[in-house]
Amino acid sequence: MSTSTAAITDAVPSEMLTASPGRVLRRRGGWIAVIAVVILAAIALVIIRSSSNASAERLDPANPGPEGSRALVQVLEQHGVSVMATDSLSDTLSAVGDPRDTTVLVYDPHGVMTGAQLTALLGLGADVVAVEPGLLALDELAPSVGLAGELRGTSAAGCNVPAARKAGTVTGSGLGYRADSNDAEATACFTTKGISGLVQLRDDGGTGGSSRTVTLLGVGSTLENGTIASRGDAALALNLLGAHHSLVWYTASFADLQGAPTPTLAELTPNWVTPLLILFVITGVAAMVWRGRRFGPIVVENLPVTVRASETMEGRARLYARANARLRALDALRIGTLDRLARQTGQPRAAPVDEIIDAVAALLGRDRSEIASLLLDAIPTNDAALVHFSDLLLALETDVARAIHDPPQNGQHG
Amino acid sequence: MTVSGWFVALLGVGSVPLVLFDGVPGLLGWLVVVAILTAIDLAIAGSPRALRFERIAPARARLGETVETELLVTNKGRRPVRGVLRDAWQPSAGARPTRQPLRLPPRERRRLRTTLTPVRRGERRAAQVTVRSYGPLRLAARQASIQVPGAVRALPPFTSRKHLPSRLARLRELDGRTSVMVRGQGTEFDSLREFVRGDDVRSIDWRATARRRDPSSGGATLVVRTWRPERDRRVVIVVDSGRTSAARIADEPRIDTSFESSLLLGALASRAGDHVDLLVFDRVVRGRVQGASGPQLLARMVDAMAPIEPQLIETDWDAVPALVRQVTSRHSLVVLLTSIDAPGASRGLLAMLPQLTRRHTVVVASVSDPDVLAATRERGDREQVYRAAAAERALLDAARVAAAIRQLGAEVVSAAPADLPPAVADSYLALKAAGRL
Numbered sequence: 033m034s035t036s037t038a039a040i041t042d043a044v045p046s047e048m049l050t051a052s053p054g055r056v057l058r059r060r061g062g063w064i065a066v067i068a069v070v071i072l073a074a075i076a077l078v079i080i081r082s083s084s085n086a087s088a089e090r091l092d093p094a095n096p097g098p099e100g101s102r103a104l105v106q107v108l109e110q111h112g113v114s115v116m117a118t119d120s121l122s123d124t125l126s127a128v129g130d131p132r133d134t135t136v137l138v139y140d141p142h143g144v145m146t147g148a149q150l151t152a153l154l155g156l157g158a159d160v161v162a163v164e165p166g167l168l169a170l171d172e173l174a175p176s177v178g179l180a181g182e183l184r185g186t187s188a189a190g191c192n193v194p195a196a197r198k199a200g201t202v203t204g205s206g207l208g209y210r211a212d213s214n215d216a217e218a219t220a221c222f223t224t225k226g227i228s229g230l231v232q233l234r235d236d237g238g239t240g241g242s243s244r245t246v247t248l249l250g251v252g253s254t255l256e257n258g259t260i261a262s263r264g265d266a267a268l269a270l271n272l273l274g275a276h277h278s279l280v281w282y283t284a285s286f287a288d289l290q291g292a293p294t295p296t297l298a299e300l301t302p303n304w305v306t307p308l309l310i311l312f313v314i315t316g317v318a319a320m321v322w323r324g325r326r327f328g329p330i331v332v333e334n335l336p337v338t339v340r341a342s343e344t345m346e347g348r349a350r351l352y353a354r355a356n357a358r359l360r361a362l363d364a365l366r367i368g369t370l371d372r373l374a375r376q377t378g379q380p381r382a383a384p385v386d387e388i389i390d391a392v393a394a395l396l397g398r399d400r401s402e403i404a405s406l407l408l409d410a411i412p413t414n415d416a417a418l419v420h421f422s423d424l425l426l427a428l429e430t431d432v433a434r435a436i437h438d439p440p441q442n443g444q445h446g
Numbered sequence: 447m448t449v450s451g452w453f454v455a456l457l458g459v460g461s462v463p464l465v466l467f468d469g470v471p472g473l474l475g476w477l478v479v480v481a482i483l484t485a486i487d488l489a490i491a492g493s494p495r496a497l498r499f500e501r502i503a504p505a506r507a508r509l510g511e512t513v514e515t516e517l518l519v520t521n522k523g524r525r526p527v528r529g530v531l532r533d534a535w536q537p538s539a540g541a542r543p544t545r546q547p548l549r550l551p552p553r554e555r556r557r558l559r560t561t562l563t564p565v566r567r568g569e570r571r572a573a574q575v576t577v578r579s580y581g582p583l584r585l586a587a588r589q590a591s592i593q594v595p596g597a598v599r600a601l602p603p604f605t606s607r608k609h610l611p612s613r614l615a616r617l618r619e620l621d622g623r624t625s626v627m628v629r630g631q632g633t634e635f636d637s638l639r640e641f642v643r644g645d646d647v648r649s650i651d652w653r654a655t656a657r658r659r660d661p662s663s664g665g666a667t668l669v670v671r672t673w674r675p676e677r678d679r680r681v682v683i684v685v686d687s688g689r690t691s692a693a694r695i696a697d698e699p700r701i702d703t704s705f706e707s708s709l710l711l712g713a714l715a716s717r718a719g720d721h722v723d724l725l726v727f728d729r730v731v732r733g734r735v736q737g738a739s740g741p742q743l744l745a746r747m748v749d750a751m752a753p754i755e756p757q758l759i760e761t762d763w764d765a766v767p768a769l770v771r772q773v774t775s776r777h778s779l780v781v782l783l784t785s786i787d788a789p790g791a792s793r794g795l796l797a798m799l800p801q802l803t804r805r806h807t808v809v810v811a812s813v814s815d816p817d818v819l820a821a822t823r824e825r826g827d828r829e830q831v832y833r834a835a836a837a838e839r840a841l842l843d844a845a846r847v848a849a850a851i852r853q854l855g856a857e858v859v860s861a862a863p864a865d866l867p868p869a870v871a872d873s874y875l876a877l878k879a880a881g882r883l
Contacts, residue, residue: 333537342815
């Protein structure tokens, strides 16, 4: 009966569980297309963003943000000034065509330019507007002018520089300068409490009688998109930078850093290291596929319900313990003991407790009150007493069992 | 599709040409080489989709026994299939081996053997066959899963059949086939024969003796009546497959113990000439065996029991009397295999019992938990004493329910899982001897 007739199943082609590549493509084609489009769009977006010349640098001629200067540059271009942005000294030098008709704006936010570079810039012979030059740059551009700290607020021109006069009052923040009052070449403008927002130096000699100016513009915020519209800022900026037909907007960058080039990590390592790492990554992925590819779907097992039968008993025991129900627990033990004692002493199931106690006392030859106290009256006041009574009940049962199987000799009584 | 360890190793070997040919060209070149080799390998590998399968499996297996199943694999494709085959059965089917090598030239057939050792009762199914077919270079493989249905029904083990011979011997003692005669109410008259020494003097039939007085010799030949137990009685076994039958006692669900008990009782009663009907019931009838006799009975019983699992619902005892009435309207022995734990949980059973006891002889059989009994003796520390108290309380509850059942006129049989089947059989024999069937 254990193995009866063998059943032969399935002689026809069975259902294929694994979809063929073609079916996968047909069924999931939509999703694959969606994912492909998303990836392509992401790549395109990255390329567009990286190729667009918008930046977030302060006073960048291409930055349309509040700190940029694109507004100023566009207005200048509309007025026929050709603006060229450069970020290295060599570019700047080659960008200047006619020094007489060119303004060079130099802005060095990180203080990377050296004295020699500034000298080279001055050597061009064009008008130079230095935006917020630092201490080191001042030494080279205008040794007679000192740095006087931060500048903030509104100030009136109060000088004879045309651009400043036309502007009237400007408001803004930046660096302030203190020009040496003995220096006739230097004109200080927008001075409050002896700190000037703009200092212009006229340089007559030098290169064959042509006069050119070096302007130190401390209030750089006058060039920013966000603040250029307030008071005379725009007038100052446009007159200062639009004096000539071309403007070279030079923002010094790390390309200007001097010093022997230190070899990068890529130059120090052999050419094959990166490809080798890539190969290892590919090999690792292949190993994951090798080990991780499932050999067919998982087979589902309907697990049976498992209930431990003694759980209710354990739960009740924990309840007793938590509630310190000593008397209730002891009574349960007593009922069990009484039941067994009744059976052992040959009494009916429903025998009264007193009769059982009498029978046990007679059988053991012990004091009745002692047994009655154990089986009925005693109240356990602490856990130690409960354990003690429980042990006594067990001992009583064993004593009774021994007395029945092995009755005491008559001699002991007599 | 999948790749092999050789594919990974081949990729790793690429570090040599990569260093030799200095970087990116070496890497790209090697990747192209690996890709070409893999593509060739895949193209040459035989398609698992071209395989056809036939499964030959025995319909039944007893739980704990090992049976062999066969899978015939035919290659209908044009290229040989080399690789690994997985014949996926449910974990509880105990299939060995789970993976087998396969080398199958085109238009040939192979026979693969899988042995099953079911570890759980019920329908054990085969899910699918998965084949991984490697190319000649063993770099990559084509993989496909094909559904090849198959099932083996794991039957209840009937381990309690070891008790059957001793109970059958007791049955024969009742039956008058041995020299020991029994006489009692409810037994039926079998035949008359001459008195032999040792017969019960009360069974002497004086009227028959008077008729048989031999005129030639004049000597009196005493004639006794022989008796045999009643036959053609009905035994209705009702197995409770409800919530409480899921409880596991001594690592065996109550329902399995109930099945063991019903099988032993069924085997015994059918040998004794009684009709046995089986009902497995919670709120609906999960299994029913009616009108089977002889060896057919046990086969049908195990078959009906095999797929039944305990249901997590309360048993609807109110429907049981009607069910029993459907089976038979005659007086019969109704054996209820359930659990009697607490008065609250047994209220439905107690309310229904009078309807059954009015017409039938009723036995309520229940598994008692040896753990609870053992817990009453362990009283080492505080926790154990409380545990012992809870155990005593549980025993008291069960005793109260049992007393209530006895009061309603039914018998109660309660024993540990291993002892319940013979205890139920003994109670049947006792009732039969007493002629209460």
